[in-house]
Each structure stands twice: as structure tokens, then as C-alpha cells.
Amino acid sequence: MPTLYDAFISYGHKDSKPFAILLHDELVKQGLSIWLDVDDMPPAIEFQKQIDEIIPKSHNIIFIISPLSVVSEYCGKEIDLAIKCNKRIIPIRYIDPNNWDNMPSILNKFDKIFFWKDKLESGEIDFEEQFALLLSAINRQRDYVERHTSILVDALIWQRNHTQTQYLLIGEKRKEAEEWLQEKDELLPCEPTDLHCEYICASTINANNLLTQVFISYSIEDKEFAVELWHKLMRQHITVWMDDSQTQVAYQTDVKKHIENADNFIYLNSPNSLQSEICKQQKDYAISLHKRVIEYDSEQVDQLIKNLREDAYYYEQHKILLVKALKWEQWGRKATMLL
Template sequence: MADVFISYSRRDKAFVQVLYDALRASQYDTWIDWQDIAPTTEWWQEIEAGIEAAHTFIFVISPDSVGSTYCRQEVDHAVQHGKRLIPILRRRDFEQSQLPPKLSQHQWLMFQPEDDFDSAFGTLVETINTDLEHKKTHTRLQVRAIEWQQQNQDASLLLRGRELEAAEQWLIRASTGKDPAPTDLQKDYLATSVAARRSANTRQRATIGVLAVLLLGAIAAGGLAWVQYGRTQAALDREGEARELAEQRLNEAEAARQAAEAAQANEAEQRQIAEDNEKAAEQSAQDAQDALTQAETARAAEAEQRQVAVGALQRAETGESEANRQAAVAQQQRDLAQRNERTAQEATERANAETRRAERQALNAETQADALTVENLIAANLMTPAWRRALQLGRTIQAIEGTPATDALTKAQSVTAALPSPLEPSTRLQAVSALRKIYYYDGYLQRNQLTGHTDLVRSVIFSPDGQTLASASEDGTVKLWDRSGRELQTLTGHTDTVSSVSFSSDGQTVASASRDGTVKLWDRSGRELQTLTGHTDWVLSVSFSPDGQTLASASAD
């Protein structure tokens, strides 16, 4: 008999192979159908036998397995034979109503791609081992009962003696709400075995009765016969007491069954609570949408502030044109009136001052709008756009204040100590406040800065194990780094910009795409494995398939 049966869709075969290997490594005898063939009668009989022989039934939930007729039949067969069901979620995007009801009643174990496999597998092992002896006895009795049923209820296959007594004790314990619960076939099998024992005892009592008559007839032969009769009668009395005890145990089993039904009712109540929790989660999602709407309103206010700044700039430009006109008139009348020339010069200076003032107003308005946008995005928990806008704000301050680009965020305090600039003190403080909020938000902090490329970096990607980072640059190279920022390898060989880089699923092969029209494959040590040619223009992107067996590239040709 196997320990575990795995039901799954062929689309999830790669994941199931990993799960199967982990179970085998943990010493679990695992039954799984690897055959990718059309179903036949013999094939389905093997599936049924595999389910019946396993004490645990694992169902890999995904849109494909939920929609599979054969997977549903496997679940139905497992339920029919009272198997312990353990549903594990691999992929979502399916209607809850499509899931077999029995699977909805069990807590799912999370094995999605983003979940930690080792942690989830530890929970799976703990679940399998829970009440393991009960499940093994359940499976053993179910297999015996199926054989008895298939052999036309052959009396020679019934349980007897200590084996029957152990089965009765198991039935009593199992009827107190244990999972899996005894099946109807098991109950019939045990009841028939008990009835056969009673029938045998009845025949035994009849035989003892005949012997008793013979003994009574021989009482005259001596007192020993009477003593033997007394012992026989005592044996009958003990047998009657044992029968009464068995009936009492059956009554206790019935009471336990009723308790299990009550537990099922309680389970329905718990499902209702879970549905209420799901509704609460939907309300939380609505609250998040409201926050996003507020962020959109803030962006509209930002656009309005920019419009005000543009108007001020246009007014300044109009004033400058008037000053130029007055300067031209003054030039024509210079010989006639020096006073008019001085007047024109003063008007020009006022116009220039107005222009500078308008430009400062526009700059301060735009900086305030950027700072407000950062704070609104943080409030809406939209951290990715918040970081982008914060970097833009940092570069603006760098251009105005002369602060080095690397210190624009991490040394925001230096902005307050900068030399006089077009920024108003209140604007500067508002910008610094926004930068500090994004800098200290929930521990977001620059951990490292990797330098070494001599031109723009076009693509970066982590290896599947998260320990290595690959970067592609316009300097024509690919660099490999460890998590501490230490440069491991520089891959050279392309003759133009490297546009994209990708890791294989096992992390041992790196693919790079270049504007030189080629794709190159490298190992982790930096050795070039192969150069793929065929494109007639820039290769813009490259990516491995999930199983690491196929490589896709996109080109400008």
C-alpha cells in the first residue's frame, strides 16, 4: 500500500515532479500517474486501486485540475472510500464554484510560485503525520472490505479473533470525529464479521448444550461430571457478558457518529464565518480603491498648480516684450532725451526682475506639486510610483542646489544647509519632508550601489535562488554580482549594447541579447557557451521558458 496519492493536471507536471521528489526524500511511498496517454478501462482501474491503497489523497489545485473531468472523478473516488483529503493551491484564476465541495471544506496549503516551498512542505509533512496510525488502519480495513465485496462477500475473508477486536476498538475511536471517518463499506464489513462471530458462538453454545445433556446423563457415574458441567455453564455466562459488552460498544459508536454529525454542523458554521471574512476582505479592497481615487484628485490639484505657474510665466514674458519696445523707443530718442533712456533702462530692469520672480514662482510651484504628489502616493501605499516621483524630485533639488546625485535622497538634510537658491524656505522644507518620508517609509533604505559599468545599464535580473544579480549595459558587457554588491564576473563578447539578460530556471545559464544582432549563452563562471545568430537587426529582449528548455528572443527585425 502507498502512503500518498497525488491528483494533478498535466500543466502542473514540473511542480508535481518537485513535490514528488520531496515526498520520496521524506520516506513517503507516493503513487502518481506519470503516463500522458488516452484513458482506458485498465488505466482507470489502476487509478482506482492506487487511490484505495493510499491513506492520504493530495489534490493540486489549479485552473486546469479544477476543470478536469478525470481529476474530479479521482476526488469522487477518494471521497467514496473515505480518504484523508489534503488540497494544496498551486495556481488561482478559477471560479470557486468549480471546485469539488469536499475540497472547499478543507484548509488549503499554499504552494503558489511566490510561497516558500520548504515552509509549505514542512506543513504538508506535519499534516500527513497527524493521526497517522488511524489513517493507516482506515486504509488497511478499506482494502480488506473492498476485497471481501469483490469476492461476493466470501465469509473466509471476514475478520476474526484479535484482529476483529482491534477493528471494533478502532471503529469506536474513529466515530468520535476523526478524519477520515469510517466508510459505509467498512461498517458493513465489521458488522458482518461481528455477526459471523455471534453465529459461531451460537453453534458453540449448541454443542456445549449437547455435551451438558450427556454430562447430566452421566451424573450417576460420578461427581466429576457435575463439576465439568458447572465450568461449561460459567463459560456460557462469560460469553454472554462479552456479547453484552460488544453491543454496548456498538451503542457507543452510534453516539460517536451522532457527535461527528454535530461537528459537521459546526463546520458549516465555520464556513459561514469564512465567507464573512471574505466579504470583509472585499471591503478592504474597496477602501484601497477609494485611496487611489484620492491620489488621482491630488494629481489633478498638481496639474492646476502647474497651470497657475504657466500663467505667471506668460505674464512675465509679456512684461519683457513691453520693456524691449520701450528700450527701442529710447534708443531712437537717445539724442533727444537722456531721461527717456534712463526710464527705459529702469523699465527693463523691472521686467527682468519680474521674469526672475515668475520663474522662481513656477519652480517653487512645480517643486511643491512634486513633493505633494510623493506624499499622496505614500498615503495611498503606492510605493513604486512614489519612489519614481521621489527620485525625480531629488534630481530637481540636485540641479537647483548643487547637491551630488548620490546624496539627493540619502542626505536630504544637506538641502536645508545649501547656499541661497531660487527655492523658497517653505518649498525646500516641504520637499525635504517628502524625501524623508519615502526614505524612512517602513524601513525602505538603499542597501547597496553597484558600480562598474562605464555606460547606461539596460537590464538587471536576479537568479532564481536570489543570490546572484546580472546586469546588462550599453558598454557591451554583462556583469554578475553577489548580494553584497561584489562583482563576480564580467562577460565580454558582444560588439554593441547589451539590451537584455535572463537566467535559466536552474540559475546555471545566463542568456544575453545585444544590438549586434546576436544572443549569447554563458555559464555562471563567465565562460561563453554558444552564440545564437539569425536576427537581422537589434535583439531587444531575451527570456527563458519556466522549465529552462526554451529560449525566446525579440528583435527590431
């Protein structure tokens, strides 16, 4: 398992370095693992490689607000990657910048902790009180945040290795990830990324012998809309298969099998799909298998999800028995393959 960090500290080196080191040392005293770069900035390529490696492995990103950090190209890249990874960001007001417009707007949505330099020095602000607030922020919903990091790290390894099945989650680790993805709370500290959702759903599909809950049929002109729907369904831990090839050869050799393997057939109803011979063939085949066919032509995904969950067990069993029956037919109706 790669080394994970409780927090990554992003700061302006020339105006906040002593304070960043102080925070690092105090957090380490609390038994936390903290990443802090105290050296001069490395060359651009090396810097990018460093943050690409460390930020995904960090549970929290502490951003020290100062005149230099809000205009720093390096700090900007760190925050951009933290946002891409949907990390929990903890902003600290240390030295207020001259122009707040330079600060990344995303930081305005997070509660800030106040360590104003001048007020710390004058005694108007108590360091220990503010440090306790920082610790509380780091420890809030800690299990959820740590799972967010560990799954993301595994997902990135899977992605870098061309999504090979050997890197998918299995056993209890997969089940725990599935439960994590289905946690619903308006106050979640950090949302799963699309990669989290895709990785967990791919692990579920692999565990279920490539059986899925949904097959999406769409015209190639509507692919952007289809991908958007796919992401929304995966976020609800609904497993999906989409036909990326859109060719007759693929339909005959591969796509039909995936229609058989799905509980539901979603047909993206559009002028383009109505003109598509491949979409027509896919839909006709789904109907011939008595699949539940849902025509979808709006952005009301909540109603679609509700429809998919209605009688879900029945359609899952329909699929499982159908797949067994088709295999029995393919193998010459052998008695040894009967239920």
C-alpha cells in the same frame, strides 16, 4: 498484504506536472511512498481500473488546485472515488483557477496548503515552510488513517469475493479493527465508510458463531428505512441481522434461528408492519422467547442506541443460555449437554 501508499497526487498534467514531480520527489526523500502518474492519460477503461486499484490503497489524497485540475474529467473521477472511500484529502493551492465554481465543493471543507506558483517563484512563499506543513498534515493521526486504509482494502477484497467468510478479519486483527471502529473523536481525519462498518461487524458476527446484538423486523415497504437504521447501528459496532427474504419459508427455516441468536428484537413500527403477517409472527416469536422487544418508529437513533446498551450484558447472557437450551432441547435433552 497489498502495497499501500502514503499519498496519491491528483493534478492537472498540462499546468502542474513539474510541481507535482517536485512534490513527489521531496516526499519520497522523506521515506514516504507516493503514487504519481506522470504519463499521458491511459484509455478511459484502463484509467478507471488504475484509480479503482490505487486510491483505496492510498492513505491521503493530495489534490493540486489549478485551472486544469478543477475542470479535468480525470481529476474529478479521482476526487469522486476519494470521497466515496472517505479518504483524507489535502488540497494544495498552486495556481488559482479562473472560476472557483468549477472546483469540487467538497474541497472547501479541508484546510489548504499554499504553494502558489507565482509567489514561490518570487520568493514571497518559502517552499520549505509549506512543505513542512504538508508533512505535518500527512503525519497527523497517522495510525488511525493507515488503519482506515488497510481495513478498507481488506473489505474490498471481501466484497469482490462475494462476502465469503474466509476473507473476514480474525484474531488480533479483528479486535484491533473493532477498537478502531469504536474510536470517537470529533476531529477524526476520515470517517469509516459503510463498507468498513459492515465488514468489521460481519467479522464480529462470524467470531461469535453468528450471534448478534440486534434483529430488525420490518415490512418490505420500509426496507429503505430499515437499511438506514442498520447502517447507523453498525457504525456504533452494534451487530445486526435483517430478514431480506420476507417469506414464510424463510421464517420457518432461517429467520427464527436469527431471532433466537439476537440479544434484542427491534420492531420497526409503521402502518406497513402492522399489516404484515410476517412481522407479527416474528414479534410474537421474540416475545415467546422473552426477548427484549423495542418498538422503533422515529429517527431518534441516539436514544435507541442508549436503550440497547442498557443492561446489555444481561440480555447477551439471556441469548447465550437460550441458544444452549434450545440446542439441548433439539438434541433430546442429553445430559452431556448440560452446563
